[in-house]
Amino acid sequence: MAEVIYTKSKTGRRGVKFPASGVAEKDLSKFIAENLLNKAKIKLPELTELDVMRYFTNLSQKNFSIDNVFYPLGSCTMKYNPKINEYTAGLDGFTNIHPEQNEEFAQGALELMYNLQEQLKEITGMDAISLQPAAGAHGEFAGMLIVKKYFEKIGEKRTKVIIPDSAHGTNPATAKMCGFDTVEIKSNSDGLVDVEELKRVLDNETAAIMMTNPNTLGLFEENILEFSKLVHEAGALLYYDGANLNAIMGITKPRIMGFDIVHLNLHKTFSTPHGGGGPGAGPIGVTENLADFLPVPVVGFNGEKYFLNYDLKDTIGKVKAYYGNFGILVRAYTYILMMGGKGLRQVSEDAVLNANYLKEKLKNTYKLPYDKICMHEFVLSGDLQKEKGVNTMGIAKRLMDSNIHPPTVYFPLIVHEAMMIEPTETESKETLDNFIEVMKEINREIDEDPELVLERPVKTPVSRVDETLAARQPNLRFCE
Ligand SMILES: *Cc1c(COP(=O)(O)O)cnc(C)c1O
Numbered sequence: 001m002a003e004v005i006y007t008k009s010k011t012g013r014r015g016v017k018f019p020a021s022g023v024a025e026k027d028l029s030k031f032i033a034e035n036l037l038n039k040a041k042i043k044l045p046e047l048t049e050l051d052v053m054r055y056f057t058n059l060s061q062k063n064f065s066i067d068n069v070f071y072p073l074g075s076c077t078m079k080y081n082p083k084i085n086e087y088t089a090g091l092d093g094f095t096n097i098h099p100e101q102n103e104e105f106a107q108g109a110l111e112l113m114y115n116l117q118e119q120l121k122e123i124t125g126m127d128a129i130s131l132q133p134a135a136g137a138h139g140e141f142a143g144m145l146i147v148k149k150y151f152e153k154i155g156e157k158r159t160k161v162i163i164p165d166s167a168h169g170t171n172p173a174t175a176k177m178c179g180f181d182t183v184e185i186k187s188n189s190d191g192l193v194d195v196e197e198l199k200r201v202l203d204n205e206t207a208a209i210m211m212t213n214p215n216t217l218g219l220f221e222e223n224i225l226e227f228s229k230l231v232h233e234a235g236a237l238l239y240y241d242g243a244n245l246n247a248i249m250g251i252t253k254p255r256i257m258g259f260d261i262v263h264l265n266l267h268k269t270f271s272t273p274h275g276g277g278g279p280g281a282g283p284i285g286v287t288e289n290l291a292d293f294l295p296v297p298v299v300g301f302n303g304e305k306y307f308l309n310y311d312l313k314d315t316i317g318k319v320k321a322y323y324g325n326f327g328i329l330v331r332a333y334t335y336i337l338m339m340g341g342k343g344l345r346q347v348s349e350d351a352v353l354n355a356n357y358l359k360e361k362l363k364n365t366y367k368l369p370y371d372k373i374c375m376h377e378f379v380l381s382g383d384l385q386k387e388k389g390v391n392t393m394g395i396a397k398r399l400m401d402s403n404i405h406p407p408t409v410y411f412p413l414i415v416h417e418a419m420m421i422e423p424t425e426t427e428s429k430e431t432l433d434n435f436i437e438v439m440k441e442i443n444r445e446i447d448e449d450p451e452l453v454l455e456r457p458v459k460t461p462v463s464r465v466d467e468t469l470a471a472r473q474p475n476l477r478f479c480e
Pocket of ligand 1: 075076135136137138168170171212216241243244265280282
């Protein structure tokens with residue numbers, strides 16, 4: 001069990017020693033209001049530099065991260081984060097800038113944001129972009145507020161948002177938060193949205209349909225053009241959840257598919273370390289007729305200067321302090337420039353190739369509910385293994401003992417015992433082959449002794465925990 005740093009403290013230990021000061025000491029408490037003074041002694045651990053370094057280095061090694069293990073976490077696109085991103089995001093010009101700084105003196109930062117908006121327009125095909133939202137779910141929120149305001153403006157009362165049953169949970173949650181009623185439609189036996197189902201629920205009370213393409217089963221919605229035609233004929237808007245953009249860059253664009261509003265997860269598709277809740281960026285893009293509804297500011301360019309534009313007449317307002325999650329924007333911009341247009345297309349092609357390779361190699365060992373060519377991820381079911389005594393959670397836990405982060409499990413909800421596997425494009429054939437071998441080995445172990453598998457993991461800092469208790473009442477073992 002990890003010790004907290006306080007338990008290592010020894011009174012008087014120091015990391016650095018300063019020479020005696022040549023300046024006379026002054027009691028600053030005279031200059032601070034009595035009620036703002038801290039009278040208690042601050043309890044800080046006392047350690048040497050070596051103690052501190054070893055403590056944090058060892059702690060970081062207890063973690064599972066993309067920098068030390070294969071991380072095929074479906075839907076989350078845990079792709080490699082090139083270290084040059086960290087270099088550019090750490091440049092003095094970016095880190096020392098202040099958000100209240102005059103635009104005149106922030107032209108470089110504004111130019112970067114403007115260029116990123118232009119790149120994202122090109123990649124998605126949309127007419128205007130706002131970089132404001134801080135995550136995918138936040139982009140959805142901004143997008144749904146636009147839907148709401150748009151119908152208010154044209155004087156139509158539309159209360160329903162249609163969402164496929166394969167959707168990410170944030171989709172219905174967002175629609176509800178924005179005051180819409182959600183209507184779920186079932187996927188067909190091919191794992192795709194069913195045209196007849198859509199027709200059945202689509203009416204003049206429908207404000208929007210939220211879709212992910214490729215969907216969360218990793219399958220391309222082949223009937224997308226028919227959907228967008230139907231949705232537009234009904235006067236509704238089509239919302240694109242862009243979390244799976246990693247599969248289609250440079251090959252197709254949400255705009256071509258007929259989408260009116262899109263969000264992107266820069267931290268997924270455009271490589272930023274994410275997990276544990278952050279950080280992220282979820283820019284949204286819209287068609288020309290919705291451009292005035294975007295959250296402000298957007299960055300403009302008048303031929304001479306870059307400027308923050310707050311002047312959009314139907315704007316939903318601000319959704320984030322200042323200008324979005326700037327550090328993430330720098331990383332995404334760096335990544336896009338580094339890859340270039342052709343490189344981004346290759347990213348998608350390789351991601352799709354890697355996923356199909358894994359799928360074909362694993363489908364005789366694990367059940368593959370939708371056996372067709374997938375995009376950048378695919379979903380297996382642990383049903384066969386569950387019958388033998390080990391469910392998907394057991395397989396996920398066992399994987400960690402082989403130094404592999406588990407795939408996304410029990411999502412999407414429409415697959416029993418789901419394992420959603422997304423290898424990403426940067427993984428080598430050797431890494432993929434190792435994963436295949438480990439997955440097959442786990443299946444053999446289940447055949448031999450399921451009880452033993454259920455005792456795993458044994459090599460991690462903690463073994464099996466009570467999931468509910470760990471989430472609801474985490475024991476962080478902070479000093480008393
Ligand atoms: C990750 C994800 C989201 C939510 O995005 P966040 O950036 O985590 O808020 C929405 N939809 C899908 C399909 C996702 O994979």
